[in-house]
Amino acid sequence: MTDKRVFKAAEVDASKSGWIADLSPVDVVNPDCYWSFNSQRQATKFVELVDGGMRPEEASHIVVDQAQAAAALGSIRSTRKAAASRTNGKKGGRPRKQIVENK
Secondary structure: OOOOOEEEHHHOOOOOOOEEEEOOOOOOOOHHHEEEEOOHHHHHHHHHHHHOOOOHHHHHHHHHHHHHHHHHHHHHHHHHHHHHHHHHHHOOOOOOOOOOOOO
């Protein structure tokens, strides 16, 4: 179940992208309580941390830092994969599958 306090930024402004976490009180619309994030997962995690008692500033910092760390780790792995792929390409690439016919 998705949290109604997390929604696409385009729902507020058609020119915006990303997701918004709304911390305003129930049945109140207060754009000053909007926190912007790049993904729905980040916005949802932020709301969970704030609901758990964490200050919004601290929760935002944690969510954004985790995303940056994950992106950095992903690029390191991609670099390794690219190097392995180049090496395999120099050796002639991946061997083709052998088709075995049933007789």
